[in-house]
Amino acid sequence: MSIFRRLLGRLGASLIVLIGVSMLIFFIARIIPGDPARIALGPRATDAQVEQMREALNLNEPIVVQYGLFMGDLVRGDLGISLYSNRPVMTDLVEYLPATLELVLLAGFMMVMIGLPLGAISARYRGRWPDNLVRVISLLAVSAPAFVWAVGLVLVFAYFTPLFPITGRISDTLEVERLTGFMLIDTLAAGRLDAFASALHHLILPAFALALSGIGQAARLTRSNMIATYEQPAIEMAQAYGFSEARIARRYAFKPSLIPSLTIIGLDFAALLGNAFLVEVIFAWPGLSRYGVGVILQKDLNAIVGTVLIISATFLIANIIVDFLVSVLNPRIRFSEDNK
């Protein structure tokens, strides 16, 4: 009961924040110097053409009215036309978002599956060599931008030792019908295991490059959370009972530290979504990045607003999911009836 009320509350709060995001980005897009209509038409347009375009884009209305019209369209799933691709922005986003999401989700998975155990090992062997090793590695991991990792990994694992493909989402010789846009799902749905293997093979290196700084971050957090847990009386009690250190680490120290770590990892999702831009460039990944950078260079206002909105929405949804997981994991929330 309380979990669902909590979930509903978060959903409502996120919606308010999302509306705020739309206002922020919409107003920034409108107050910038330069006439959007003239930018759209190019330098050779006549004044009459520009005026016509201003009418069509409602640019002559007061900004509040413009925002109202924009929101009305948005509710109907219409984000306007992209000047960059000459297609509805929504169509573009639906095309490019899945490739980015696939990358980000696998990176998030790696972050949890590698980062948390590393942090746990570090905390258990605190002050000894495994701890020092993990600390230095994780600090290095967060100190390099994702594109530097991407370049390094490509050089070592694709060019010098050709273990992984250099670019693309799937081998050129394979053709799979687009269903969801998620290559892993589409290949499975088509029952093509060879294509699935190829897609996964293409995905691993970019996802790892994207995940690395997150892995470092997750390991550092888990370490400090778990060290704090180790100072709790419950651990001393378990040690007094004579439980093995391995069991104490697993059952009594790791599990409670998961909760704060997960919350922060949810926030780190923002970094993954942003850094995906950098990694996609190196791997020529056909995701939101190429589109995003393209529309930014073209000053394609509708598309910029749409891209920012969809990324923020994804981030907020991810955080609601993390929040849900945390409330399931945390008995204090799970068993409380009147939790806000």
Place this chain on the structure above:
Amino acid sequence: MKRAAYILLSNPLSVIGLLLVGTVFFCALFADFIAPYPDHAGAVMNFAFANKPPSAEYLLGTDVVGRDILTRIIYAYQVALGMGLVVLLIAPPIGVAFGLIAGYIGGWTDFILMRISDIFLSIPPLVLALAIMGLLEPTLLNAMLAITAMWWPWYARLVYNITRGEKVEGYVLAAEVIGASKAHIMFREILPNCVPAIVTKMTLDFGFVILIASSLSFLGLGVQAPTADLGSMVSEGTRYLPDSWWMTIFPGLAIVVAVFGFNLVGDVLRDVLEPD
């Protein structure tokens, strides 16, 4: 202060960090004297020596138009540090004011101010900076502006959380009883207790500002040519992979050196200033 300095200097990790940061600052400050080819920092063509691998003459090799990569890295540190300084001079005061006011006044002020910072926080940092850069012109100044816009809410959050904890402490209540003004309590009583956390965050952030700024210019939306910039150098170099690996690897490493240095110092500083 003395204790902090002692711990920083007795921990091998922070000593390495201080050395790295010191080197970066040294390079930036004395670029004109230590760079082997100072004129290569600008738009110089030197095609006779283009695309040369590292050698005694060009320690880190040359780029496609024959400029010395080492020289360009040294000058790029000027841009990177300048960026860090400006962002960290502007963003923290804005965030601190937001956090103090929202945390201390409470009520509707709290709700509205913190929702505003939530809005900024719910756009992934790099994406917000990219969008702002896209709407403005890609210049150094606008890059600073864009990064500042994404940075201040983190300080608002930090100070807000501390303020909420501090405002029920005895010393704040005592100040209220003797009739101190709200501004006095916020800025003279509570703020000093936020300083350690702010300083630690600023040290760590210096590295991250450099990281984000290089990411922007890597995407072509930051510092523009011919100014030497680490992110743009990596981006240019990727076109000549894998053969001319030095064009990408050395500027990439230069970013890591700077950010890693600030992180090492910040990490130890955090243990000293915020023991809990």
